[in-house]
Amino acid sequence: MPLPPLSDLGSHEVTNQPGAPADLDLWATDAPFRDHVARSGADTAPLMRLGAELGREEWRDKARAANRNAPELRLFDRAGRRLDEVAFHPAYHDFLTLGLEAGYAARAWSRAPGGHATHAGIVYLMSQVEPGVCCPMTMSYAAVPALAADEALEALWAPRLTAAAYDPAIAPVTQKRAATMGMAMTEKQGGSDLRATMTRAEKADGAWRLTGHKWFCSAPMSDGFLTLAQAPGGLTCFVVPRWTEEGRNAIRLQRLKDKLGNRANASAEIEYAGARAHRLGEEGDGVRTIIRMVHHTRLDTAIAPAGLMRAGLAEALRWCSGRTAFQRSLIDAPLMQTVLADIALDVEGALALGFRVAQAFDGKTAEARAFARIGVALAKYLANKRCPTVLAEAMETLGGTGYVEDTPLPMLYREAPLNGIWEGSGNVICLDILRTLARDPEAKAALDAELDGARGADRRYDAALEAMRARWPVPPSEGEARAFAERAASLLTAAVLAQRAPAAVSESWCASRLGQGDRGLTPGSAGGIDAAAILARLT
16 A cells, blocks of 8 residues: 655645545446436446456556657658557556447447437546547547448448457558547548548449548548548448558558547548548448437537536546635535536536436337437537536536646537537537437437426426427527527436436426526526535545
């Protein structure tokens, strides 16, 4: 057992400073998580094991190492031959091994009940400790349904993506026991407008050759990438292997992005210089093919902010429970209780809606699939808009200590905007919500059924639902898309909480998010929150 640090430093004695957490159990200490996992139909056993493992101090040390030792771009060897590789700190590989062996990319496709919900639980736990490593694992998970567009490609790639193992070897996929899949869609001139793609695809040697530039290639050491290119028949989806039987594919790394956060993971600009590729789906059907991957990555971008917020809240609760100010414990100060309870509601709301959507991904009925289509967009929008605010408040709770890298809060705060940008920024998501409601009557009916199912539980909810429908009897104009998305997502969260959370949580959500005048601009300014009950649930 290591010796404790010295508190008596000669010139002063260190008092009133909560100690750094030792080994924790991220499952056992998170009652809301356990509740929503149980109600979603997820398999609790792997989540219990992963929560206990990830909470160990060793993994927090590895997370710091992975963030402080950035990926290194290695374009050439010592003789000037091209490598086009990225070298990572060993801790990065350790996290990928832990996550993939826990089933991050495999659980949802194992045919066991609750696979997507179990997957969502793994995302939630991993995001609390080192969220950067989630990127390649999320894309490997999400690529599986897109591969169904081609039987041969599915037979080659899907078993390796779902192998519940990590194999970082630089080798063709045929020689590997496990593989990862990335994505390269974004180009400079288009951004979210994929129809502006300029990368060209030409038939050659029984396959295709791609030529063009991709502004963002996530996880450039993946074994393959789903990408879009202009073929003679229109915009088409392709699988581009990183390594081929003949050697290194013609994928040229240009630079690694110098990002705000997500530092353990590499994101790159790349050139396809006649890269060998295999068509996935029909020519001209690229967007419809790759959107299957995007749909599933959106589930992860809806649940990951819940993990980030939970990690920040846990730091704030530990600090306030172990520190005194003005002759009382911080956790007993009424104003601090109000702030903590308010941000805890955001965490619980994101958890509840995220796992309800994950459960719909597991559903076998047309109604479940329809709800998943609209629910995932609403969950992604609201959780990511709340995430930066929650983490800023958690950081402020610790004061100056929270602003320095000795705590995980700076890392969490840098990560907070990412999931709101990835796979559709706020405006793109809102426009998708409007299109879905206008063009997909099954999705609209599924949303209405979920909202109507919560009627009668809280008068404030009933009044807010009627007010929304009176204001927008049909999907709103584009200029009102954000107002509508926020309101619909808040109501949907309330509907889920009414079925899956204690009354104090559900009623506090309705009072502070749906009541007269709604919440204020800052956490802690809303009325109607049962702070004591919410904090008791957490501590």
